[in-house]
Amino acid sequence: MNDRKILVTRSSMPPLEEYVEEIAPIWESHWLTNMGAEHRQLESDLKRYLGVENVALFVNGHSALECVLEAMGLRGKVITTPYSFASTTHAIVRKGLTPVFADIKPDDYTLDPERIESLVDEETCAILPVHVYGNLCDVEAIQDIADRHGLKVIYDAAHAFGVRRDGVSAAAYGDASMFSFHATKVFNTIEGGAVCFRDPRLKDRLDQWKNFGITGEETVEFVGGNAKMNEFCAAMGICNLRHLDEEIAKRRLVAERYRSRLEGRAGIKLCLPQPGVAQNYAYFPVVFEDSFGATRDEVFDSLGRRGVFARKYFFPLISDYDCYKDRFDSSETPVAREIASRVLTLPMFADLDMSDVDMICSTILAQGRS
C-alpha cells in the first residue's frame, strides 16, 4: 500500500505571484471587507462570465441561499430534492419554510418534474431544485409548473458554475440561482457564493440582508445577518476565474478517461452527457448496480485500501438525516433512496494524473464480476 492519498477533490489555486499581485493594493487601501474594490470587480467579472445582469456575492453558498429565500419573502412549503448536500434543506428549514421532498430522475438525479405537480397545494410558495453534479435540471418543465401555480423557482446551482446549455449559462434559469464558491468547487473563492437573479429590485434587498439590514448610514430596516464576502476571497475569485476555462478543459480529459475505462461495464451506471450542455465536470458519480458483483461500500473500502478517498455524495439522503428522519419518510422518494445507497463520487480535479485515474478504474473493475 502506498502512503499517498488521493482525495475526492483538490482546490484549484492560481499561481502565487498572481494572487500576491491581486491583493497588493489592499496594503495601500487597508480596505479588507464590506464591498470593497475586489468585491465590486469580482461581481462585474462574474456578470460578464455568466452573461447575466444581476449578481450578489456572499460569504458562502449556504448563506446566499438563506438570504435569497428571506429576501424573496417566501412563506409556506418549498418543493425540493432530498438528493443533495445538507445545505439545500437546511436553508429552507432555517428560514422557517417547510420542505416537501419530490423524487429525482434515474438518469441525471435531478428533481423529476413529473413528481412535482401532485405535491403542489395552496401553501406551496416555491420550487428549489438542485443542478446536482452540474447536471442541468429539466428547467423548462419546472418553469412551466411554476408558472401554472404562481411559484418562485430558486435553483441550488452550487455544482453548476460554468455549465452552459446552447451557450446559455445555468445562472439564467428560474427567478434566482445560488452558486457555491467553496474550496471544493470547480470555481472557488476559498469560501464564497453568489446569487444570480432575474428581478433587479432584489439587488438592494440581498445586499442589505447580507449586511445586517442596514439601508443607510443611520437606517436599519431589516433584521439582516452578516454574510459579506471579504476582499481576499474576492481576489482569489478574480484570479481563479481567469484560469477557469483551462481548468474545466483539464477536468474534461479526466472525465473522458474515467468514461473510457468504466462505460459499458456490467453493473456500472454513469451519468450520460446532456444534449447541448457544456459541462463543468464538477463531480464524477458512479452508481453500482447489483449486476456489478460488489456493493458500493465494498468498492469504497477497496479504494480506501489503495489510498483513494472517494466520497458517498449524497449518502445518507437528507430525509434520512438524524435531524429529519422523524419528519420525513425516504421510502416516498424511492429513486433518490436507491441512488444514495449505490453512488460513489470518484476523485475529480484538474491535475489528477491519468495514471491515478487508471489505477482507480482498475481497482474498481477488479471488484466486479467481469
Ligand code: T4K
Ligand atoms: N448546495 C449544494 C448542492 C452543495 O453541494 C453545497 C456545498 C452547498 C449547497 C453549500 O455551499 P457552501 O456554503 O459550502 O458554499 C464539501 C464542501 O464543504 C461543501 O461546500 C460542498 N457542498 C460539499 C459537497 O462538499 P465536505 O464535508 O465533504 O468537505 P471536506 O472538508 O470533506 O472536503 C472534501 C475534499 O475536498 C477533501 O477530501 C479534500 C478537498 N479539499 C477540501 C478543503 C476544505 C481541498 O482540496 N481543499 C480544501 O480547502 O463538504
